[in-house]
Amino acid sequence: MQAEAVVFDLDGTLIDTEVVWDDVRRGLARDAGLAWPEGATQAMMGMSTGEWSTHMVEAVGLPVTQAEAARLTIEGMVAHYRSGDLTLLPGALEAVRRMGAAYPIAIASSSPRILIDTFVEAMGLGDLLRVTVSTEEVDRGKPAPDGYLRACELLGVDPGKAVAVEDAPNGIRSALNAGMTVVAIPPHFHPPSADLLARTTVLEGLDELTPELIEAIGVRTSS
Template sequence: MRSPVVFDLDGVLVDSEPVWEEVRRAFVAEHGGTWREETQSRLMGMSTGEWSAYLAELGVRLPPEEIARGVVGQMAERYRHGVPLLPGAKEAVERLAAGRPLGLASSSPRALIDVVLEATGLGAFFGATVSTEEVAYGKPAPDGYLEAASRLGVDPSDCVAVEDSSNGLRSAHAAGMRVVAVPHPLYPPAPDALALAAGTAKTLDDLTPDLVDSLSR
């Protein structure tokens, strides 16, 4: 069997980070909080429970559960008007699905993962999908990637992960996977996180079976 591949969703397949930032910035401002310079980079990779609690720390005058419902509801509404797939996302998934199992380990809530996979038709290619809502800790902890490997029935050390963010790179590396970094130009990973990657693809067009297989143990 060729190396299983576990994808991140936000920032790798879906250009959602600008949407998340816009929605959460507006929500924080509307509810009395203060967005900080480091907020977006801190939020990337957090589970729903983690980021909603963090927004409360920014001064949002609502319980974390209400924050999560409000933000996720607005994100779902945006996706209902179209999912912003990154260029080459569907083609990359289709290429890698030929002859190998695919998984998904995402920090998005399950409701949004399901909306994206159904609306884009990508759900048919993934043998296992995991939201960090379904594990104990979000990225940079390895829990989501370990759970994805478990659901696929494979060893994490046999897997290649595809990530864009600092916390995502750290998470996949901590799970024992070899990682391909596909850095987002607007939200580049920190140099120390990028150094954990075994390979880099400038765009999803560069994410080929040959690249993945070259990283296989």
């Protein structure tokens, strides 16, 4: 079966913000006099806002409410975005444009809506992207499939006929749980396990993501 749509993750896949999220969160913990718990960084990768803000309070110990943890973190990220200091992953815009010329494309991201919209506007991608989904807008964040399922629903495509482009373990699991085929571009920052990557098509970078590749790998299932 051939793919009918391509859905991109955002953070760590198109823009290099995973380290920025981590720095902002660690800064809040440091300002509160807290040590950073082992495993907290990887645990929060791919979580929705409600989930990671709860983790910041309950697991990290930030002495504020969940809502305040979310607000402080997102304010730090918005300031970074609005500074114009968006670090694109190599080949990101070109890959999105290649895919958009060949398939309906979307973004399914754990980022808050304000950050997704800021990115799309700043990069001039509004005319290419059919759909953008924040996991704030569904019941569960990654690794649950909800965000990818919603993106496919809005695209009008069966998840089994769609390809996800991901980097992080929770995001890869989310797309696999949705029944999608996954192209993984593993980061050097907390890369997925070899067992998880074995369930994907692994690329070295976005320059390798082409319509010809998508056609060659096909999709996992049909409806």
